[in-house]
Amino acid sequence: MSGSLIGKSVLRKEDHRFVSGKGRYTDDIQLVGLTYAAFVRSPYARADIKSFDVSDALAAPGVIAVLTGEEVAKDGLGGLPCGWMIHSKDGSEMRQPHHPVLAADRVNYLGEPVALVIADTQLEAKNAAELVMVDFEPLTAVVNPATASQAETLYEAVPNNLCYEWELGDEAATEAGLAAAAHVTTLKLTNNRLIPNAIEPRAALAEYNSGTDEIILHTTSQNPHLVRLIMTAFVQIAPEHKLRVIAPDVGGGFGSKIFIYSEETALAWAAKKLGLTIKWTADRSESFLTDAHGRDHVSEAQLALSADGEFLALKVKTVANMGAYLSTFASAVPTYLYGTLLAGQYRTPAIYVEVDSVFTNTAPVDAYRGAGRPEATYLVERIVEKAAAEMGLDPAELRRRNFIGRDQFPYQTPVALEYDTGDYEASLHKALKMADYNTFSARQAEAEARGKLRGIGLSCYIEACGLAPSQVAGALGAGVGLWESGEVRVNPTGSVTVLTGSHSHGQGHETTFAQLVADRLGLPIEDVEVVHGDTGKLDFGLGTYGSRSLAVGGSALSVAADKVVEKGRKIAAHLLRTDVDNIDFDAPVFKMIDSNESKTFQEIAFAAYVNHDYPSEELEPGLAEKAFYDPLNFTYPAGTHICEVEIDPDTGVVEIIQFVAVDDFGTIINPMIVEGQVHGGLAQGIGQALLEQAVYDDTGQLITGSYMDYCMPRADNFPDFKVGMTCTPCTHNPVGAKGCGEAGAIGSPPAVMNAITQALGGIEIDMPATSEKVWRAVQTMPALKTA
């Protein structure tokens, strides 16, 4: 039976719950004695707090308590830390301003929380929050990252607002490559700032049991163990064993729910301080202001090429906006998740990248679907396409000439990573075929006859996923090891409970992980239950981000399942009065090799718990096994995306005619789920390319603070995606999986923008390519030939 579930599009076990309204999200939880919190936030991007006056709020109906930044300071709570240390070129440590749970004397971004009002109802809490009088004295805000290092200093300990000045690669070799080049292509670009927009806003419910001195925090988290670790070890609201964190059903995260925020922390602290059970659910306006934003890079790059199009060197200078404080993983995003990916799929022998990260009076910026890798891919794939146009080469051919060949793995890039496996030519070939690339010029001519502009754009992306391994991550500055835990717990009747440190918030782990374990043990998938998201039930885990769940968490379960089989063989040998070596597991049956006697998995499970005659020195009762899996390397999903657009020159509207995504995710457990992940990623990547942008005005007011002004993609912005797969299994994990969660958002933006650039005859515009921007670009083009 083994092998019968891998690669099958099993319907998602969790969907019945979700589509029938039986999901249990944080805001759904009702407890006796529930009270509600509302936060008081700064209406200024930067201001001194002169005083708090909470008397009117305290006197308002239903109000139980008002806590301000002053109480946070009095209780000596630690700040919210950033978990990844980056060193500057000169060896100095990155500069990290104190990030208070609630601000007491200075606010540094619009929407920063300064006080918390707790009342009997949500409405009373919100109304009373309006009565908290905070005397703000506004200060000049620093908003533009490109000029932040020359602006007024925001923090005494952070000269020039520079968090760090980081570098990677060989500068001398890169300069030599540029000097020797027959052609140098230069490119300046902005990677537009994005707001995550998970469908479920952040929420928290904190309860305190004075009898046991335990806090239980239910919250919208992608990694509940990290929440517990940071709130206890760093902020110190309670000892670690007195805080239980539960992340129940969570409606989307895209990175924004990895981080440890002020609101959830303040709620857990307040619950214990006041002995209350308190709930808070962000409204959409709060999500816009305070969920960590994504991207926000300004870059310049030079690509050196030989006369026949061989890449000689790539030099990149990037300014990355960190926002007002360093969010949990912020420092790693524009460095080790960005600079290390600048080799792309190519043999470029010399690469040098400098990244200046700056503080501004804007919301903190951190990982958002792809996290650094979309920024790297956007830069590499835009400049490669531009070089092809400048040199008069077919962009597919230029890429092919520079690909790392399938026989060149493992391949050490000049920017730290060693790719284990891949076949870039295969995915390019398949994508070109699916897109009818060879006949594009006929379609372009036909469009031109109708007065329309057509363009086709390629993107050959690579990403580093399966965020781990601990040794590498640690050497690069990660504050925690990046392995994952898993347990396969066989119940006496032979059903299986699978516990994982990964967390599902839309990815379908309850199905994929059940498929993996059921397949290994030869059980029906209905007999396998996946448990996740509760520090009270699970070993320490590291959660879900960076497309790591199957590659790392799934591998842990694979190893744990192997251990269950080994233990089962011992039990079978005991029951059958033979040697372990004489037992073979032919899932789901343990068989004697030299006879036809056997025991079923269910018989072994039952015997494991109820037998009376174990040789106790050699064999423990029970059948439950754990594994902590720490991979040897990242995984490297890669592929080719092709976008074909048609522009109406009269309106500037861009229509995506077709979008082809061919991805190599290694071994695939559930193709339907993978395709869904690709579709979601493409929607977000195309949204970035065409529609989405977070804009602050020059005083730091967020003027795209609602769906009236922040444009989310809708179904009618997309064609029916053409999705294809190639497969080179990951060489170093037992599943062979590479990760698929982010690829769509990484590969698609450059494909869209390359297509638009081609349609506009080479005129470059920055994302998002709104109809206004495109129309203005069209006005500068030579007159169109119209039919």
Place this chain on the structure above:
Amino acid sequence: MELKQQLVIPRAVEAVWQALNDPEMLQHSLPGCQHFEQTGDNAYDMTVSAKIGPVKATFNGAIALQNLNPPFSYEISGEGKGGVAGFAKGGAKVSLKAVTESGEPATQLSYSVEAAVGGKIAQVGGRLIQGAARKMAQDFFTQFVRRLCDDETIELVIETIETP
């Protein structure tokens, strides 16, 4: 946000100037004004409720009249706080010019407004502010002119000089 507009009032400059400095006149012309109190020479405290897009808020603020050049011009500056709705601050330059209309003495009133908003108003109503400001100006001057001329049937025409 910037707004430059002008209108003609069928009254002499001196009468218009006097009305523009009459707290009661201002209070009754200002849409949503709940409270208006003189706190010093040319300084007033006020409470105004306003709706900008989806945000409705009551602003507590103060305004001051400066650079008075009777009867031809003055400047208004002010700041209002609307709690969680955010804040608004800004100023207006108002100038009067004697003209004739149908042979009668009249006044051409022109003004330019600059305003900045913050907090929720900017977040969700940012692009509606221009429209909201125009409407507020239209309502204010309509009431103002009707009271001044004691004629409730006047339909005021306001001309926009420049749209940024």
